Amino acid sequence: MNRINPVTRVIIAVLLSIPVIITLDWLSALIMAVVCFGLAVALGFGTTRMLKRLVPLLVVAPIAAISMALYGERDGRVHVDWGLVVISDQSLMLALAVFIRVFALGIPSILLLTTVDPTDMADGLAQVLKLPARFVLGSLAGVRMVGLFLDDWRTLGHARRARGLGDTNRVRRWLTMAFTLMVFAVRRGSRLATAMEARGFGGGPRTWARPSRLGGADVVAVLVALAVGALALGAAWYFDTLWIVGS
Known part of the structure; x- marks a missing residue:
């Protein structure tokens, strides 16, 4: 396989x-x-x-x-x-x-x-299907950040529970945590975009460390x-x- x-x-x-x-x-x-x-x-x-x-x-x-x-x-x-x-x-x-x-x-x-x-999939999409490298690498970065979002969600839950806010009004807790996570996602996405631009992602033809054929x-x-x-x-x-x- x-x-x-x-x-x-x-x-x-x-x-x-x-x-x-x-x-x-x-x-x-x-x-x-x-x-x-x-x-x-x-x-x-x-x-x-x-x-x-x-x-x-x-x-x-x-x-x-x-x-x-x-x-x-x-x-x-x-x-x-x-x-x-x-x-x-x-x-x-x-x-x-x-x-x-x-x-x-x-x-x-x-x-x-x-x-x-995900990295193998990105290599295939860019090298085999010839999709734009900027789009492929941005999508790969987003997929890789899903694990960080899950960690952030658990951290937010632990922080609220430590303050004594974790067991009351679950709907309000979920909405508050979802909004906070969205803010984290926007900030992290902005930093990631800046870092990728600084490293030349999307600036021209790319080489690939692992060929996909x-x-x-x-x-x-x-x-x-x-x-x-x-x-x-x-x-x-x-x-x-x-x-x-x-x-």
Whole structure:
């Protein structure tokens, strides 16, 4: 997985999401989810590690499925009819498809994007996609500062608690801390921009300490992504479950 360029990972994530976005059937989404999960385990993620990262999806998927079951398209046998709330065979089928789709979209993102080093991604964006270096490096600096914001938030919480202000009026405490953190962010961003200008960032053509190139592993990865998408759509078409959006 480390041999795949970060830019290629983004392209693969887009390619794997296309079959899920353009269809509404459950079979194509199920094949995408199962195959992507299997590839993740085969590439060394481990079943336990993947399941831990899928916990947020276990919260989102039921909410989306229930909403679709209650307010989805009405067709076939109607099980419940309470005005706006109609549960039918069609809405239940759509709910199942939506439930699986959340995992089909989430697993590739977890597999491909959560393990990317921000610096490697910046190198790829600037050298492979030829995006402006000033924009790329500024974005990288912002990403690197997220950890500092988290530290600032914890420090603010400890300071207020030390003053005896931490356990009263939680809404007011959150708003006060959020405003203070915003002030810190503006000041730190101004200092960072000045420092980057002083060091010549964005002043002309740049050299890069670590070259970012595409190789054979990137070609193989893209072909595998295309094959997985074709397999999902082909299986859905063969078993007559294929449902293209808008059809």
